[in-house]
Structures are given as C-alpha cells and as structure tokens.
Amino acid sequence: xxxxxxYASAGRKIRFPTMKNLYANGVIGPQGDPxxxxxxxxxxxxxxxxWIKDIVKVEGAIFYNDIKNLILFDNQIGRFExxxxxxxxxxxxxxxxxxxxxxxxxLNYTYLVAQNxxxxxxxxxxxxxxxLVYKPDxxxxxxxxxxxMDLTKSFNSGFKIHLNGSLVLDQIYYDHADSADNSxxxxxxxxxxxxxxxxxxxxxxLSNTF
Numbered sequence: 554x555x556x557x558x559x560y561a562s563a564g565r566k567i568r569f570p571t572m573k574n575l576y577a578n579g580v581i582g583p584q585g586d587p588x589x590x591x592x593x594x595x596x597x598x599x600x601x602x603x604w605i606k607d608i609v610k611v612e613g614a615i616f617y618n619d620i621k622n623l624i625l626f627d628n629q630i631g632r633f634e635x636x637x638x639x640x641x642x643x644x645x646x647x648x649x650x651x652x653x654x655x656x657x658x659x660l661n662y663t664y665l666v667a668q669n670x671x672x673x674x675x676x677x678x679x680x681x682x683x684x685l686v687y688k689p690d691x692x693x694x695x696x697x698x699x700x701x702m703d704l705t706k707s708f709n710s711g712f713k714i715h716l717n718g719s720l721v722l723d724q725i726y727y728d729h730a731d732s733a734d735n736s737x738x739x740x741x742x743x744x745x746x747x748x749x750x751x752x753x754x755x756x757x758x759l760s761n762t763f
Contacts, residue, residue, distance in 0.1 A: 557603040568592040574624060574633045584632035592635075593621045610649040617642040625692070629729045636672035639692055641665065655707040660700075667695035676729070678738060687740035689727060694745075697723035711758040719750045 570589040577585035600614030623636040647661035669689045676685040700720040707713050724745040731737040 557601070559599075559601045561597075561599045563595075563597050566594045566596065568594070568624065570624060570633075577633070579631065582631070583626065584630075586633050586635070589624065589633065589635055590622045592624050595619045608651045611646070612649070613644070613646040615642075615644045623692070627727075628694070629727065630676065634674060636669050636674075636689075636692065638670040638672060639668065640670055641667045641692070641695070657705050659703040661702075663699045663701075665695060665697055665699070667692035674740075676738060683738055685729065685738040685740060687727075689740070689742075691725055691742070693726040694724055696721045711760075713756045713758075715754050715756065717752045717754075720747070721750075722747045 569591050570586075573583070573585060574589055575585045575587050577583045579585070596616065596618045598614055598616040600612065602610060602612040604610050618641040620639045620641065621637070623639040625634050625636060626632070627634055643663060643665040645661060645663040647659060649657070649659045651657050668691055671688075673686060673688050678684055699722070702716075702718045704716040705713055725742055726745060728741045728743050729738050731739045
C-alpha cells in the first residue's frame with residue numbers, strides 16, 4: 554500500500570583487487586599482496602517502511618552478507634590482507650520526520666556483527682624474533698553500533714543548510730606491539746575509542762537563478 558511496504562533483495566558482488574592492493578611496495582605507504590584473490594559477496598536483505606500521517610516515515614531492515622576472500626587493511630603494520638571467509642550481518646532502523654514544509658530530520662541506528670569464520674592470518678617478519686600466526690574472531694574496524702542524525706533546513710532563496718552527526722561505538726583492532734618486548738609480535742584484541750562526528754554544509758539550487 555502507499556503507507557506500508559515490504560521488500561526483499563538478494564545479490565552477488567565481485568570486487569577485484571586494485572593495483573595498489575596487489576603491488577604496493579611498502580617503502581612509502583602500504584604493502585600489497587600479489588597473490589590476493591577477488592572478493593565475492595552474497596548479500597541478502599529484508600525490510601519494510603511505513604508512513605505515519607504522511608509526516609513520519611519509519612524504515613527497518615535486517616541484512617546478511619556471506620563473504621569469501623574479504624579484502625582488508627591492517628593499520629598496525631600497513632599491509633593489505635584477506636580473510637578467507639567472513640560473515641557480516643545485522644539490522645538497521647531509521648526515522649524520518651517532516652517537521653515543517655522547510656525542515657526535515659532523520660535519525661538512524663545500525664547494529665552490526667562482523668565475524669571471521671575460519672581465516673588464519675600470518676605475518677612473516679624478518680627482523681623480529683617470531684612470525685605471527687593467529688585467528689581473529691572479529692573483523693577489525695567495523696563498528697558494532699552506529700547512530701546517525703540529519704537535519705535539513707530549506708529557504709525560499711534556494712539555499713539549504715544541512716547538519717549531519719554520527720556516533721560510532723564499539724570498534725576493535727588487533728595490536729601487534731608487545732609492550733614487554735619490542736622484538737616480539739603479538740595479536741592482542743583492543744577497543745578503539747568511541748567518537749562523534751559533526752558536519753555541516755550549505756547548498757544552493759542554481760535552477761532558481763534561471
């Protein structure tokens with residue numbers, strides 16, 4: 554109906570490694586992997602949306618991604634790597650409101666689980682005492698919780714003011730530095746600091762001048 558909709562989707566995406574992913578030499582910048590394979594993702598999503606009195610729209614969805622050869626970047630050592638098999642799933646909900654004819658707002662929340670299924674990571678070292686082999690249980694740098702907000706104010710002159718905020722919570726990474734022995738490599742899971750980003754911009758519709 555016009556006020557309530559359901560949808561379902563499924564798709565497959567292939568991501569080919571870039572030249573940088575494959576051949577970056579690591580002298581200045583990241584280290585590539587010439588044996589990297591293409592990333593394949595099977596994605597599924599089911600969601601709905603409905604309007605309340607034509608001024609409030611509520612949207613919700615659940616999603617599931619099955620990924621083979623996930624391409625990642627390890628910020629700790631500056632190299633591209635791959636997880637043989639990973640799963641990313643979660644849910645998102647958003648609320649859109651038309652406060653007045655010239656003021657709109659949106660609030661959204663995303664819950665995400667990003668897990669490594671069976672990938673073993675190997676870091677070979679030349680100048681340290683050990684090579685590092687470990688199995689991450691989570692995919693790093695993927696926030697478990699994310700809250701976003703948007704406000705847009707329109708003016709008759711054609712100008713719009715946009716205010717956008719994003720709160721990012723519960724991200725992890727794997728620290729490879731051994732604080733007790735700097736000649737040793739480790740894989741200690743740690744939490745990144747939560748943060749809030751606030752942006753604003755002004756736009757103008759040029760069609761109003763012609």
